[in-house]
Amino acid sequence: MATSRCVEASDGRGLGTGIGDGDVSTLSAVDLFDINALFPQLVLALGAALVGGNGLALWHDRRGKRPEGLGELRVGRARWLIVVGLVMAGWGLATVLS
Numbered sequence: 001m002a003t004s005r006c007v008e009a010s011d012g013r014g015l016g017t018g019i020g021d022g023d024v025s026t027l028s029a030v031d032l033f034d035i036n037a038l039f040p041q042l043v044l045a046l047g048a049a050l051v052g053g054n055g056l057a058l059w060h061d062r063r064g065k066r067p068e069g070l071g072e073l074r075v076g077r078a079r080w081l082i083v084v085g086l087v088m089a090g091w092g093l094a095t096v097l098s
Contacts, residue, residue: 037096044092050085054078 060066061073 040092040095042092043088044096047085047088047090047092050081051089052085054081054085058082 057073058075058078061075066073
């Protein structure tokens with residue numbers, strides 16, 4: 001037997017749970033976390049992180065600031081990851097805005 005967690009207003013009308021109208025036990029993880037909207041946002045964030053992190057590494061390298069204990073900066077790889085990040089961020093932004 002499933003129970004509903006519906007809140008009633010003082011005039012007797014149901015206000016719902018705020019999550020969905022109906023049985024709480026039928027709420028799926030896709031509905032709860034809204035994965036359809038979350039995935040493009042994660043792709044956008046990861047793309048922006050790739051662009052920002054590798055861009056900062058290239059900027060620091062050109063200014064002569066190199067972290068101690070690390071090897072040489074691979075400029076080609078950093079540029080490639082910036083391009084990949086731009087593609088990912090562009091796709092994520094286009095999906096989020098549509």
